[in-house]
Amino acid sequence: MRFAYPWRIASVCLALLLANTLGVGSEDLPAAAVTPRTDQEPITPIPPAPDADPRKLALGARLFNDPRLSHDGSRACVTCHDVSSNGADANERDTAMDGSPYQFNTSTVFNAALSFRYGWEGRFRTLEAQVESSLNNPLLMGTSVDEVLVKLRSDDELAGLFREAYGHAPDRDSLFNAIATYERSLLTPGSRFDHWLNGDVTALTADELSGYRLFKSLGCVSCHQGVNIGGNLFERHGIFHPLAAPKPEILRVPSLRNIVMTPPYFHDGSAATLDEAVRKMGAAQLDRKLSDRQVDAIVAFLQTLTGTYHGAPVVAAQP
Amino acid sequence: MRIAPTIVAVPLLVLLLTWLSLRAANLDAEQFYRALGELDHFSMVEAAVHRDVLNMRIGVLRNYDPLVQEVNALSTSLAQLRETVASDEQTVKVIDRLAQSVRQREALVEKFKSSNALLQNSLAYFSMFSDRLVPADQIESMTPGVGALAAAMLRLTLDTSSTTALAVEDRLNELAREPVSPGDAEAVNALLAHGRLLHDLLPATDAMLKSLCGAPEKANRILVRDLIGAHQEASRATAHRFRVVLYITSLALVAALVYLGLQLQQRASALRRRAAFEHVLAGISIRFLNSRPQHIDRNIDQALAEMAECVGADRAYFAVLGPSPCLHRWSRGDITYPPNWPERAPALAAKFNPAFEGIVQVVDANALARGAE
Numbered sequence: 001m002r003f004a005y006p007w008r009i010a011s012v013c014l015a016l017l018l019a020n021t022l023g024v025g026s027e028d029l030p031a032a033a034v035t036p037r038t039d040q041e042p043i044t045p046i047p048p049a050p051d052a053d054p055r056k057l058a059l060g061a062r063l064f065n066d067p068r069l070s071h072d073g074s075r076a077c078v079t080c081h082d083v084s085s086n087g088a089d090a091n092e093r094d095t096a097m098d099g100s101p102y103q104f105n106t107s108t109v110f111n112a113a114l115s116f117r118y119g120w121e122g123r124f125r126t127l128e129a130q131v132e133s134s135l136n137n138p139l140l141m142g143t144s145v146d147e148v149l150v151k152l153r154s155d156d157e158l159a160g161l162f163r164e165a166y167g168h169a170p171d172r173d174s175l176f177n178a179i180a181t182y183e184r185s186l187l188t189p190g191s192r193f194d195h196w197l198n199g200d201v202t203a204l205t206a207d208e209l210s211g212y213r214l215f216k217s218l219g220c221v222s223c224h225q226g227v228n229i230g231g232n233l234f235e236r237h238g239i240f241h242p243l244a245a246p247k248p249e250i251l252r253v254p255s256l257r258n259i260v261m262t263p264p265y266f267h268d269g270s271a272a273t274l275d276e277a278v279r280k281m282g283a284a285q286l287d288r289k290l291s292d293r294q295v296d297a298i299v300a301f302l303q304t305l306t307g308t309y310h311g312a313p314v315v316a317a318q319p
Numbered sequence: 320m321r322i323a324p325t326i327v328a329v330p331l332l333v334l335l336l337t338w339l340s341l342r343a344a345n346l347d348a349e350q351f352y353r354a355l356g357e358l359d360h361f362s363m364v365e366a367a368v369h370r371d372v373l374n375m376r377i378g379v380l381r382n383y384d385p386l387v388q389e390v391n392a393l394s395t396s397l398a399q400l401r402e403t404v405a406s407d408e409q410t411v412k413v414i415d416r417l418a419q420s421v422r423q424r425e426a427l428v429e430k431f432k433s434s435n436a437l438l439q440n441s442l443a444y445f446s447m448f449s450d451r452l453v454p455a456d457q458i459e460s461m462t463p464g465v466g467a468l469a470a471a472m473l474r475l476t477l478d479t480s481s482t483t484a485l486a487v488e489d490r491l492n493e494l495a496r497e498p499v500s501p502g503d504a505e506a507v508n509a510l511l512a513h514g515r516l517l518h519d520l521l522p523a524t525d526a527m528l529k530s531l532c533g534a535p536e537k538a539n540r541i542l543v544r545d546l547i548g549a550h551q552e553a554s555r556a557t558a559h560r561f562r563v564v565l566y567i568t569s570l571a572l573v574a575a576l577v578y579l580g581l582q583l584q585q586r587a588s589a590l591r592r593r594a595a596f597e598h599v600l601a602g603i604s605i606r607f608l609n610s611r612p613q614h615i616d617r618n619i620d621q622a623l624a625e626m627a628e629c630v631g632a633d634r635a636y637f638a639v640l641g642p643s644p645c646l647h648r649w650s651r652g653d654i655t656y657p658p659n660w661p662e663r664a665p666a667l668a669a670k671f672n673p674a675f676e677g678i679v680q681v682v683d684a685n686a687l688a689r690g691a692e
Contacts, residue, residue: 042381116387219440225382232383233432240512250433286440287512 036197042216042225045194046111046257046307049185055165060182062161063175068151069135071097071143077134077179081109083186083309085317086261092269096139103139105269110307110314111257113184115231120267122234122252127180132172145172188258188307188314196304204304211301214294219286229256229305235285243284244270260303261316274299339565345558351551354403358544361396364389365540369532372428375435376528383432390428393421400543410546417539424531431527438520441513445472448510452503464494465507468514479522487518592630599629616647624649636661 063069064083067076080094081087087110093101104120112118117125124130135141135148152158152170159169166174193212195203204212215221224230230253237243237251245268254267264270265277278298282290290298306314368389374380397418404410452465468490475483491514499507603622610618619637627635633654637647638661648661671679 040381219443222436222439226384232387233436234429235433235436239437287509
């Protein structure tokens, strides 16, 4: 017996195979009141912040706001990472110490601890390493760890807080640990999407749920998955078409948590709006020209990813 | 009694026993168990990495977070293992080689994740566009090359050999040469773009999987286990030897204790006898001091009897030689005197050299010639 249309069988088999892996075709299912099966969803809810010594946490928060961590005292961590809004700022690219625009757009510090590497290029394996690099970077804080330690040790009150938290005067490890401990606490649980993942079927509207399904079926979820909806792998950008500044070619996939509140987008901050970013991503990474309806649906889903910090929703930074 | 040797000997003995006990206790055993446990944990995590890359490839695993945690756990496990065996330079060197291998593997895992993400995307799009070009209600595609490409691509998902990849490349080139209706042009172009990506990604990703699930770390892992095992065995053997030495030392100490106990008993007994004799002498002395001259002989007889009874003698004599000799004698119960005794006593005493103040000491009475008494 000879199959008259082997390509038809092949096409059906391939479609079945992919339906299993990516949920292709789920766009056609009814959208409302669907109970998620958390173990089958590629995204997981944000866990509670890890337990931490409150003295170290308070010290880290104080250091995060301390301009003495920059050489000329002109900026603190919070200058670019405003935790009262979105954990970043509204600038396309922040100004470096020499007055030039910095190479990268400032990423939000919210949920940064959930990523597997830190920085746009993912060069840092620990938050402590990133803190050290930021201090020593002449374009960012323009100081050195030793210079910062001299300043901190000369402050009796702060040195006392170090002794209370760590049992000794400020040193490299305790400085890095205090800031990293604080950064690990900067999680934003409580997004509507997390509520839905936790079983609240009313947390998402039908449009938002459709947007989530589209997000999966279009393949966005191939990279933007896991607890941080990204942040757990490296990927080349501009696979099919240019996306943004061509260098660096490989980036750590950014998290989409609170994405609506963290414009502008991409590593060079070249996409001013989320609509624009979604469209560009579709073309560059998926070779897909997304329709307005598709963009709206995906943005509707992305709007459900805004969490809360200290009980208040994360908001966009003011320009 | 000389106390100084005892003061020196006792602490030395305590130190010796403590040292022997510590060496016999095999205190390193815990360290080796921890190291082997950590190595088991490392193997488990490594197996989990293999499992999860395969699961990611087939789409069973929903995100990369478990893989990230496992890769981090590999490094953490090795760091702990290194810390546990830090004292052994040889094992540390092998662990460092293992760590280097883990770093290479981690880089491969990252490449796999990036490649697999693109692969999953392109597979989805390839399916979607081929479906669009070949609607289910149509028997034949408007673009015949689409079906042939889909069939070749399906084979490539199952077999990523160069032959199959070459077939896909041929189908891609054929489709690219086919005339396409304007309505299908966009879909065909997308199909070709994702098809070309898949043509590269499927074999490359499977090659990564093969490398990841290969066993270059196994040799180093086995070597670490063997080294730890050898050290553990040597530690056990040493501990066993020290247990034997400790046992022998304990036996020697028991023998010494028994000997000392017997010595002590003998000395105590001698002391008791001596005390009793001294007591008798004291009584005799007091009696002589209070005695009247006419009672001296009677008191001598009594003293002789008391002293002889005290030392357990059968017979006793008190002879005064000289110008006015006199002789006192005593015997236990009905024991008789040997012939010519006690008259021969002075002659016998004269045969010995008096040691001190005319006292004759016979160390071993049995050694005397028979009949000498």
